[in-house]
Amino acid sequence: MDINQIKIKVEGVNFYYGSKQALRDIALDIYKNKVTAIIGPSGCGKSTFIRLFNRMNDLIPGARFEGKILIDGNNIYDPKLDVVDLRRSVGMVFQKPNPFPKSIYENVAYGLSINGIRDKGYIADKVDKSLKDAALYSEVKNRLSDNALALSGGQQQRLCIARALAVEPEVLLMDEPASALDPTATLKIEELIHELKKKYTIIIVTHNMQQAARISDYTAFFMMGELIEYDITSKIFTKPSKKITEDYITGRFG
Amino acid sequence: MYFNYLHLREIVYKWIFNILAFASLLFLFGITIILFKEGLPLFKEVSAVKFIFGTSWYPTHEHPEYGILPLILASLLVTAGALFFCIPLGVGSALYIHELAGFKQRAFLKPLIEILAAIPSIVYGFFGMVVVAPFLQRVLNLPVGLTAFTGSLILGVMATPTVCSIAEDALSFVPKSFREASYAVGANRWQTLTKVVLPAAGSGISTGIILGMSRAVGETMTVLMVTGGAAVIPRSIFEPVRPMTSTIAAEMGEAVMGSIHYHALFAIGLILFLFTLVFNIIAEIISRRFRLKLGLGR
CATH class of the missing domain: 1.20.5 (Single alpha-helices involved in coiled-coils or other helix-helix interfaces)
Structure with a gap:
């Protein structure tokens, strides 16, 4: 059995904001049911990169994409592709927890209802299941109709994960999901990521190198829009093949 | 030191x-x-019930009557009519400016709409009297052009900048992260707007509408000039009416100081004041709830 099955193939990607080039000739493979961490100094293009996978960058005026990204062999930048379908199969969790000012239940059910699911029983089951998968259910099961903004920051972030899981994505993008959280809440999210990779392919941006080392199987090091090094996490953190990677992970700059 | x-x-x-x-x-x-x-001295002469629910307003008649129901109904009718125009105009333009207009259009559209608020009400009155009323009279084939409808139309345009400006602010207070979260689970633009952005901005938009309504119900000069001034209970919106504000403005000059008529006009002012007070309190309550809802109160 091939344990390293390729889920996503990135080929010759360039990305521009207006005339400014943000990503330069990126190519890498992302493996199924693995956690891939994207690290690098601020402004290196790591957030831009992760937002390519659900075409979130489409919303930015003046942005331009070149190259190919294949998920299960299908180019997601094919003009015929439906972005809505793509975003359903590639979920995203953002840097700051961003639950809607609705009830906990409605937050998780949102993705289902906008995708046209009307079956109340199915939605209720799915909400429960997503909250369980996001390790939040036991904390909120008695107050599903409370406003989501009454939850703590860490709970809000797990709610956002539940919201993303409810539409049954295959890939989960996480853009510094723990950067606004305290250490305890961060630990919970990290444990959760460990559980989630059994079902999902996870790409996570982090500025915290210990976090990348703890949770990821593969690590990609970006600098100034270029992919400097990409390898198994243990190798990146113990014997990186490039001097500049070593300088970064040992904290000599960044 | x-x-x-x-x-x-x-x-x-x-x-x-x-x-x-x-x-x-x-x-x-x-x-x-x-x-x-x-x-208050009015109520020594006329009972409050007769004043508010009386249907005839003949303050200068030999046997004067001081029933202001026709005036209250006229104010409500004209205000409701104004809302009919200013809600779609104000909220619609706010949505366009905030959601669809490009950067360049936005830069001049909002200030231009706000200039509408800078036009003196007497100018609106002129415009209504000289242009809109004759036009409506001809097109709708009415006996007179100065009607509740004409007043509603002009007041609706006057209240539009208030509604638009506050609604647009409310839309811009909706954090970008809500939209992103919505797009990220596969929502399209329309779903994001109707299910996330509008509910989040809803209380702010209603505050704008209520403040616009406050402005319409208290507006005097324009309604005095374009609503025709007949103090009878209106049977249709295409009849001349006499709202509370224009009654006070038209009659204060001729009322003998200290007379019942004089006190009656102040009592109308009191009722009007209570109306706008209630509107403003409602607007305040809603906008407070709005702040809490977006988590800004924490």
Whole structure:
């Protein structure tokens, strides 16, 4: 059995904001049911990169994409592709927890209802299941109709994960999901990521190198829009093949 | 020594601003007291029920009658009509400016709409009297052009900048992260707008509508000029009416000071004041809830 099955193939990607080039000739493979961490100094293009996978960058005026990204062999930048379908199969969790000012239940059910699911029983089951998968259910099961903004920051972030899981994505993008959280809440999210990779392919941006080392199987090091090094996490953190990677992970700059 | 001087200066500044801040309260109390003092004596002569629910307003008749129901209904009718125009105009333009207009359009559209608020109400009155009323009379084939409908139309346009400006602010207070979260689970633009953005901005938008309504119900000069001035209970919106504000404006000059008529006009002012007070309190409650809802109160 091939344990390293390729889920996503990135080929010759360039990305521009207006005339400014943000990503330069990126190519890498992302493996199924693995956690891939994207690290690098601020402004290196790591957030831009992760937002390519659900075409979130489409919303930015003046942005331009070149190259190919294949998920299960299908180019997601094919003009015929439906972005809505793509975003359903590639979920995203953002840097700051961003639950809607609705009830906990409605937050998780949102993705289902906008995708046209009307079956109340199915939605209720799915909400429960997503909250369980996001390790939040036991904390909120008695107050599903409370406003989501009454939850703590860490709970809000797990709610956002539940919201993303409810539409049954295959890939989960996480853009510094723990950067606004305290250490305890961060630990919970990290444990959760460990559980989630059994079902999902996870790409996570982090500025915290210990976090990348703890949770990821593969690590990609970006600098100034270029992919400097990409390898198994243990190798990146113990014997990186490039001097500049070593300088970064040992904290000599960044 | 030096410290004492600074300390003293701080106290003096604090008091100056304190007085300035409370000066407007002084006016509020002054106006309220005068309204009650001059309005309440009416009820020694006319019962409150007869005043509010009476259907005839003949203050200068040999046997005068002081029923203001036609005036209240006229105000409500004209205000409701104005809302009919200013809600789609105001909210629609706010949505366009915020959601669809490009950067360049936005840069001039909003200031231009806000200029509508800078036009003096007498100019609206002129415009309504000279252009809109004859036009409506011809097109709708009415006996007179100065009707509740004409007033509604003009007031609706006048209230539009208030509604648009506050609604647009409310839309821009909706954090970008809500939209992103919605797009990220596969929502399209329309779903994001109707299910996330509008509910989040809803209370802000309603505040705008209520403040626009406040403006419409209190507007005097325009309604005096374009609504025709007939103090009868309107049977249709295409009839001349006489709202509360224009009654006061038209009759105050001829009412003998201290007479029942004079007190009756103040009592109308009192009722009007209560109307706008209620609108403003509702707007305040809603906007407070709005702040809590977006988590800004925490």
